[in-house]
Amino acid sequence: MSFLEKLNWRYATKAMNGNKIPQEKIDNILEAIRLAPTSSGLQPFEVMVITNDAVKAEIKKIAFNQPQITDCSHLLVFAAWDNYTEERINHIFDLTNKIRGFKNKGWEAYREKLLTKYTKRNAETNFQHTARQTYIAFMAGIAQAAFEEVDSTPMEGFENDKLDKLLKLREKGLRSTVLLPLGYRDTNNDWLVNLAKVRHPKEELFTLID
Numbered sequence: 001m002s003f004l005e006k007l008n009w010r011y012a013t014k015a016m017n018g019n020k021i022p023q024e025k026i027d028n029i030l031e032a033i034r035l036a037p038t039s040s041g042l043q044p045f046e047v048m049v050i051t052n053d054a055v056k057a058e059i060k061k062i063a064f065n066q067p068q069i070t071d072c073s074h075l076l077v078f079a080a081w082d083n084y085t086e087e088r089i090n091h092i093f094d095l096t097n098k099i100r101g102f103k104n105k106g107w108e109a110y111r112e113k114l115l116t117k118y119t120k121r122n123a124e125t126n127f128q129h130t131a132r133q134t135y136i137a138f139m140a141g142i143a144q145a146a147f148e149e150v151d152s153t154p155m156e157g158f159e160n161d162k163l164d165k166l167l168k169l170r171e172k173g174l175r176s177t178v179l180l181p182l183g184y185r186d187t188n189n190d191w192l193v194n195l196a197k198v199r200h201p202k203e204e205l206f207t208l209i210d
């Protein structure tokens with residue numbers, strides 16, 4: 001299958017069969033998430049990788065009992081920084097200097113600009129920005145999962161505050177944004193598996209400005 005055929009093959013799986021995903025495929029999906037671009041390269045989020053059955057069962061209760069939460073192999077929880085801080089911004093700029101092995105005047109000026117701009121803004125505005133970054137990585141994970149022929153279900157259908165409490169995310173300066181159960185479709189029990197994919201036609205979606 002070509003990449004586009006795989007993107008057509010993927011769908012928001014409603015029923016999973018509980019089969020386990022080989023570690024190599026999980027590693028590839030996580031690497032795609034790690035490689036996702038983010039605004040200024042800040043990567044303002046973390047991802048919890050949950051295989052513990054008891055924890056999955058607790059999460060299902062606060063995710064409208066969606067069965068994929070417990071029938072998946074691995075459950076990813078995307079959690080965005082609750083705010084930008086000097087320490088968080090400096091950390092990635094310092095890491096960049098360390099990895100690249102040099103300091104650059106323009107880059108340092110950019111650091112100062114972000115430090116001034118972001119640390120002045122209120123936490124909610126910053127969280128709205130960090131949360132948006134998680135969706136980019138989320139889609140990278142979804143696409144890589146499809147590439148690996150692993151099923152997934154993008155999910156916003158859960159109670160964020162309760163999940164934050166359950167996983168003690170707020171204590172770490174994080175807030176949950178989206179979930180991604182990864183597993184394998186249960187073809188006999190998934191009502192969506194054989195239904196046609198529905199998307200706006202190209203003419204409605206794209207405006208060509210030649």
Ligand SMILES: Cc1cc2nc3c(=O)[nH]c(=O)nc-3n(C[C@H](O)[C@H](O)[C@H](O)COP(=O)(O)O)c2cc1C
Pocket residue numbers: 010011012013014066153154155156157158178197198
């Ligand atoms: C951000 C986001 C949140 C979603 N939340 C849920 C969810 O909680 N449960 C679910 O079964 N599907 C959820 N979906 C799946 C969408 O309904 C689905 O992607 C859309 O209808 C397109 O269908 P397809 O993904 O099967 O092509 C979500 C999708 C996205 C992108």
